[in-house]
Amino acid sequence: MPKLIDPIERKQLIAQATWKIILEEGMEGTSVRKIAREAGLSLGAMRYYFSTQEELMLYAEALVYERLTDTTAAIFQKEMPPMEKIVNVLLAFLPPDNELETEAKVRLLFKVHAHHKKAAYVEQQDGALQAIKNILSNLILLNVLKKKLNIPFETDRLIYLLDGMVLDAMVRPNHTSRERQRELIIYHLNSICKEKINL
Amino acid sequence: MPKLIDPIERKQLIAQATWKIILEEGMEGTSVRKIAREAGLSLGAMRYYFSTQEELMLYAEALVYERLTDTTAAIFQKEMPPMEKIVNVLLAFLPPDNELETEAKVRLLFKVHAHHKKAAYVEQQDGALQAIKNILSNLILLNVLKKKLNIPFETDRLIYLLDGMVLDAMVRPNHTSRERQRELIIYHLNSICKEKINL
Numbered sequence: 498m499p500k501l502i503d504p505i506e507r508k509q510l511i512a513q514a515t516w517k518i519i520l521e522e523g524m525e526g527t528s529v530r531k532i533a534r535e536a537g538l539s540l541g542a543m544r545y546y547f548s549t550q551e552e553l554m555l556y557a558e559a560l561v562y563e564r565l566t567d568t569t570a571a572i573f574q575k576e577m578p579p580m581e582k583i584v585n586v587l588l589a590f591l592p593p594d595n596e597l598e599t600e601a602k603v604r605l606l607f608k609v610h611a612h613h614k615k616a617a618y619v620e621q622q623d624g625a626l627q628a629i630k631n632i633l634s635n636l637i638l639l640n641v642l643k644k645k646l647n648i649p650f651e652t653d654r655l656i657y658l659l660d661g662m663v664l665d666a667m668v669r670p671n672h673t674s675r676e677r678q679r680e681l682i683i684y685h686l687n688s689i690c691k692e693k694i695n696l
Numbered sequence: 697m698p699k700l701i702d703p704i705e706r707k708q709l710i711a712q713a714t715w716k717i718i719l720e721e722g723m724e725g726t727s728v729r730k731i732a733r734e735a736g737l738s739l740g741a742m743r744y745y746f747s748t749q750e751e752l753m754l755y756a757e758a759l760v761y762e763r764l765t766d767t768t769a770a771i772f773q774k775e776m777p778p779m780e781k782i783v784n785v786l787l788a789f790l791p792p793d794n795e796l797e798t799e800a801k802v803r804l805l806f807k808v809h810a811h812h813k814k815a816a817y818v819e820q821q822d823g824a825l826q827a828i829k830n831i832l833s834n835l836i837l838l839n840v841l842k843k844k845l846n847i848p849f850e851t852d853r854l855i856y857l858l859d860g861m862v863l864d865a866m867v868r869p870n871h872t873s874r875e876r877q878r879e880l881i882i883y884h885l886n887s888i889c890k891e892k893i894n895l
Contacts, residue, residue, distance in 0.1 A: 521812060525725030602811075609808050612801075612866040613720060620868065650883050657860020664859055665852070667811040669819065684849050688887060 508546050508556065511536050515557040516603045524610040529553065558607045561600045562624035565590060568597060569628050579639055580686070580694050583632050587682050590625055590659055592666045594675045605663045629655045641690045651689060658685055707745050707755065710735050714756040715802045723809040728752065757806045760799045761823035764789060767796055768827050778838055779885070779893050782831050786881050789824055789858055791865045793874045804862045828854045840889045850888060857884055 514536035518527045529550050533543045547553035569586045577585075592598040604625060611618040620626060633652050636642050642651075662681070666673040687693055713735035717726045728749050732742045746752035768785045776784075791797040803824060810817035819825060832851050835841050841850075861880070865872040886892055 523722065523724035523809065523812060525722035527724075606808070608867055609805070609863060610722065613722060618867040620871075647883060650880055653860075653864070653880060654857065654884065657858075657864065658853065658856045659860070660863050661852075661856020661859040664808060664863075665856065668807055668817040672819075681849055681852060684846060685853065 504546065509560060511538070511543065511546060511553065512557040512560045513599075515553060516561070516599050519557075519603055519606055520599065524606055527554075557603075559622075561604050561607065562622065564597055564600045565604065565628070566624045578696070579635065580641075581696055583635060583686070584679060584682050584696065586628060586632065587655075587659060588675070588679060590628070591662050591678050593670060593673065601663060602667055605660060605667070608660070625659060626656060629659065636690070641692070643689055643691050646689060655685070658682075703745065708759060710737070710742065710745055710752065711756040711759045712798075714752060715760070715798050718756075718802055718805055719798065723805055726753075756802075758821075760803050760806065761821065763796055763799045764803065764827070765823045777895070778834065779840070780895055782834060782885070783878060783881050783895065785827060785831065786854075786858060787874070787878060789827070790861050790877055792869060792872065800862060801866055804859065804866070807859070824858060825855060828858065835889070840891070842888055842890050845888060854884070857881075 511532065514532050515527065518531045518535055522531065529540065529543055532553070533540050536543070543553075547556065568589045572582055572585045572589065575582065589595065589597060590601055590604070592601045595601055608618075608623070608625075629652055632655065633648055637648070662673075662678060666678075683694055683696065710731065713731050714726065717730045717734055721730065728739065728742055731752070732739050735742070742752075746755065767788045771781055771784045771788065774781065788794065788796060789800055789803070791800045794800055807817075807822070807824075828851055831854065832847055836847070861872075861877060865877075882893055882895065
């Protein structure tokens with residue numbers, strides 16, 4: 498008797514195979530054929546779950562954000578000081594040595610790819626951008642920010658810091674460590690906060 | 697009589713066709729065939745200038761940095777206040793509305809691509825990274841930096857800011873304008889300088 502397969506689980510496995518191929522071959526080097534081979538499925542089986550490559554890519558991208566968003570939500574629910582939560586949320590978006598390392602890298606590749614794909618980049622679907630906006634709003638709520646900061650500029654600086662750190666971790670892995678990333682994030686937060694963060 | 701063709705000029709035209717294809721099709725979607733068509737050359741003629749696609753890609757990448765480095769060198773030689781030069785050098789690396797817009801975008805795509813290409817990323821060949829290091833060293837020379845800054849961290853923050861801004865300009869062109877980029881760069885420099893920059 499054939500094993501019953503949970504279709505959601507199967508779709509997630511296909512998405513994970515997609516991430517692997519994207520990391521190895523690049524976005525434009527990715528094909529349904531390669532993904533099928535990686536997932537150990539026939540092209541027919543693939544078509545059962547996703548009728549087009551575009552549908553598969555959209556699902557694979559959405560799943561990246563779902564994973565990252567779930568993780569940041571879980572961090573916010575933990576018992577730890579608010580600033581520690583903020584540092585950990587930012588670290589969740591960064592390779593290497595992160596359980597979401599693949600998701601973190603693939604997120605950047607999807608973002609880079611957005612400039613020439615047909616489906617336009619949608620700000621509201623960018624989970625990283627939304628996370629950064631939340632962080633700024635949390636910092637305001639906590640009343641820890643220096644006076645006279647320009648919040649839209651601080652939002653942008655933090656997004657750019659995050660995306661730049663992901664890219665750097667990908668091209669200069671030797672320059673990057675979890676400890677250094679943590680220090681740099683705290684350094685940046687210290688530069689915009691009234692008092693030195695005590696973690 | 698056939699027109700005499702300067703081989704360096706021809707190689708540069710091929711590199712420019714390469715940039716165009718990279719922007720349209722992505723790094724992995726780029727092929728010698730597409731570049732030849734864009735450049736209006738036969739595959740045979742292409743092979744006369746570059747024996748392999750890898751050789752062509754290395755040349756196309758080197759030319760991006762040559763253009764950017766020439767531009768930053770020219771900015772440093774102009775008659776203007778030092779801080780204005782620094783702002784303009786940073787702006788030279790950013791799309792949009794920049795005469796080096798294509799170079800600025802392609803630079804980021806080459807950098808992203810570095811994580812899975814065979815030839816390793818070489819820090820010394822990264823003209824943007826070297827420009828940022830120069831800027832930090834200039835700021836130290838000018839004695840304008842706040843005390844207690846961590847220079848390696850400030851170098852990284854500025855690289856991340858730059859790369860993040862390029863990516864953002866590519867995916868959120870409506871969020872970006874030259875004026876806003878200039879303001880954000882001055883905002884960032886103000887945050888690390890002792891006195892407010894007066895430009």
